[in-house]
Amino acid sequence: MKTKTGGLSKTTKSDLITYGMVILAYIIVQLLVSTGHVSSLIQGLLVPFCTYAIVAIALNLTVGILGELSIGHAGFMCVGAFTSAVFSLAFKQTMPSAPRFLIAILIGAASAALIGFLVGIPVLRLKGDYLAIVTLAFGEIIKNIINALYLGVDSRGVHFTMKDALSLNIEEDGLVLIKGAQGVTGTPNDSNFTVGIVLLLVTLFIVLNFIHSRTGRAVMAIRDNRIAAESIGINVTKYKLIAFTLSAALAGVAGVLYAHNLSTLNALPKNFGYNMSILILVFVVLGGIGNIRGSIIAAVLLTLLPEMLRGLSDYRMLIYSVVLIAMMIFNWSPNAIFFRKRLQQRLTAGRETEKEEA
Amino acid sequence: MALLETKNLGISFGGLRAVNAFDISVEKGQLYGLIGPNGAGKTTIFNLLTGVYRPDEGAILLDGVNLTGKKTIEICRAGIARTFQNIRLFGDLPVLDNVKAGLHNHYPYSTFEGIFRLPRYFKTERAMNERAMELLQVFGLEEYAGYKAKNLPYGQQRKLEIARAMATAPKLLLLDEPAAGMNPNETKELMDTIRFVRDHFDMTILLIEHDMKLVSGICEKLTVLNFGEVLAQGDTQEVLNNPEVITAYLGE
Numbered sequence: 202m203k204t205k206t207g208g209l210s211k212t213t214k215s216d217l218i219t220y221g222m223v224i225l226a227y228i229i230v231q232l233l234v235s236t237g238h239v240s241s242l243i244q245g246l247l248v249p250f251c252t253y254a255i256v257a258i259a260l261n262l263t264v265g266i267l268g269e270l271s272i273g274h275a276g277f278m279c280v281g282a283f284t285s286a287v288f289s290l291a292f293k294q295t296m297p298s299a300p301r302f303l304i305a306i307l308i309g310a311a312s313a314a315l316i317g318f319l320v321g322i323p324v325l326r327l328k329g330d331y332l333a334i335v336t337l338a339f340g341e342i343i344k345n346i347i348n349a350l351y352l353g354v355d356s357r358g359v360h361f362t363m364k365d366a367l368s369l370n371i372e373e374d375g376l377v378l379i380k381g382a383q384g385v386t387g388t389p390n391d392s393n394f395t396v397g398i399v400l401l402l403v404t405l406f407i408v409l410n411f412i413h414s415r416t417g418r419a420v421m422a423i424r425d426n427r428i429a430a431e432s433i434g435i436n437v438t439k440y441k442l443i444a445f446t447l448s449a450a451l452a453g454v455a456g457v458l459y460a461h462n463l464s465t466l467n468a469l470p471k472n473f474g475y476n477m478s479i480l481i482l483v484f485v486v487l488g489g490i491g492n493i494r495g496s497i498i499a500a501v502l503l504t505l506l507p508e509m510l511r512g513l514s515d516y517r518m519l520i521y522s523v524v525l526i527a528m529m530i531f532n533w534s535p536n537a538i539f540f541r542k543r544l545q546q547r548l549t550a551g552r553e554t555e556k557e558e559a
Numbered sequence: 560m561a562l563l564e565t566k567n568l569g570i571s572f573g574g575l576r577a578v579n580a581f582d583i584s585v586e587k588g589q590l591y592g593l594i595g596p597n598g599a600g601k602t603t604i605f606n607l608l609t610g611v612y613r614p615d616e617g618a619i620l621l622d623g624v625n626l627t628g629k630k631t632i633e634i635c636r637a638g639i640a641r642t643f644q645n646i647r648l649f650g651d652l653p654v655l656d657n658v659k660a661g662l663h664n665h666y667p668y669s670t671f672e673g674i675f676r677l678p679r680y681f682k683t684e685r686a687m688n689e690r691a692m693e694l695l696q697v698f699g700l701e702e703y704a705g706y707k708a709k710n711l712p713y714g715q716q717r718k719l720e721i722a723r724a725m726a727t728a729p730k731l732l733l734l735d736e737p738a739a740g741m742n743p744n745e746t747k748e749l750m751d752t753i754r755f756v757r758d759h760f761d762m763t764i765l766l767i768e769h770d771m772k773l774v775s776g777i778c779e780k781l782t783v784l785n786f787g788e789v790l791a792q793g794d795t796q797e798v799l800n801n802p803e804v805i806t807a808y809l810g811e
Contacts, residue, residue, distance in 0.1 A: 411674050415663065415667075418656055421649065421651070421656075428643075429649065430649075433660060433661045433723060434664045434727055435663055491651075
């Protein structure tokens with residue numbers, strides 16, 4: 202019987218496979234890019250792959266580990282994206298790009314964590330559908346607030362208004378940072394594939410270690426049985442908040458990566474609306490709830506798929522949805538799971554008979 | 560002095576008087592039984608003792624410390640652990656982790672230390688693993704350590720629940736119908752386990768049970784509850800021969 206006491210445990214091995222998979226993918230892609238085998242379309246998708254993988258892992262922490270359904274993670278991504286973009290724009294001329302981007306990441310994570318904490322206090326008292334509805338509303342509110350927000354800075358300090366650019370009263374030496382629905386323009390493009398992979402690995406490190414720590418165990422205990430968890434002295438509110446805040450912070454990091462990959466950042470329904478939140482949830486569900494490695498794979502495949510189907514023009518979304526349904530059946534249907542197990546058994550049995558014959 | 564003492568404990572749900580003027584006094588090291596027909600208020604008393612419900616009146620004293628109106632986690636820290644009538648394990652966690660969750664408050668390290676795997680993480684986790692394996696061995700569950708808790712056979716799940724409760728290092732263990740759904744063989748094994756827990760850990764145990772063989776076999780004292788009130792209290796044989804108790808159980 203394998204336990205965590207001696208040698209490399211099963212979980213450690215599984216974690217190492219996940220890290221290895223990401224690093225291997227990075228090396229292969231870099232090789233292909235340098236030999237010119239990757240089209241510019243795919244090259245443009247490399248940073249989004251990382252962004253969506255990170256936010257999918259973040260949501261999996263809430264859905265799979267904490268066991269609560271959140272459809273507001275695009276909102277946390279939005280918070281991280283805008284706070285970090287504003288910071289980077291404000292210090293574009295005065296700071297070198299490396300430390301600036303590092304601070305931007307920390308600011309994006311911290312602000313998303315703060316919002317996650319504040320939202321979490323009332324929201325985590327709710328359960329199931331109710332929690333989903335409130336987080337959905339929260340995501341929309343964030344997006345709409347940012348769409349109406351004007352923010353500028355000049356020698357007199359920081360100004361903001363919800364009316365229009367003129368009412369900011371910015372002096373001539375000043376700079377408008379957020380222009381309402383026009384968003385943030387001129388964010389330095391600090392994101393690239395290497396940075397994305399590093400952030401993905403850091404996210405993996407944090408989440409996997411979290412799950413296998415005392416805190417993660419308490420969170421999963423609450424997920425499996427709240428009443429029993431309380432009865433053995435686990436502070437339910439505290440650990441739910443820790444997990445939710447961490448999840449929000451990581452979604453914020455994905456937002457930072459997203460914002461610094463574009464020169465213009467808008468809060469559109471497409472990128473930070475509930476469509477996006479649902480899409481992230483689809484990554485998590487298809488990759489397997491609670492399965493961190495699956496989230497990465499699902500996020501990459503489902504970001505790649507619509508682009509690969511671009512040639513089919515009108516039929517694109519039709520095929521996309523058919524593929525989604527097929528994946529769902531393959532992953533979750535009892536018959537399909539049974540079929541997969543039998544196939545696996547037959548394969549391993551075949552190998553054993555081969556061995557015997559040899 | 561008694562380890563657990565309740566004085567005039569009572570609670571109502573709407574117009575229903577679920578528990579009324581409940582007094583009990585459990586000595587240290589005692590195996591105490593709480594019996595009564597269905598709906599008599601036995602589990603409600605457990606929920607009062609563990610802070611799931613707040614009593615309308617009365618007081619709960621553990622080792623002389625007043626626990627009335629305290630929260631579940633504070634009561635756990637004060638030293639009362641319990642199992643549940645319908646088993647409540649952490650089904651998707653390994654058996655070992657179920658016990659480690661019970662050790663949660665005794666082997667602390669911060670979330671930060673856990674994520675960045677600082678030295679205290681390794682030290683504490685190692686100590687936790689050792690202690691958890693010890694407990695699993697005591698209950699004969701060590702070979703199942705890596706199984707998901709929900710995949711254990713029924714009888715083993717009951718034992719795991721007791722092991723998890725014992726991991727919190729309680730002064731008093733509450734068992735809510737530990738033999739429910741067990742066949743005679745499993746019940747016999749369970750009786751041995753309960754007796755063993757009492758002797759090995761020098762534990763005080765208060766248990767709810769319907770199985771009269773188990774109750775008369777291991778309990779030293781009994782309290783009989785009927786319609787939320789104490790019907791009889793005293794030594795097991797005495798109480799079981801009490802005509803009022805027989806009437807409550809079997810009818811006129």
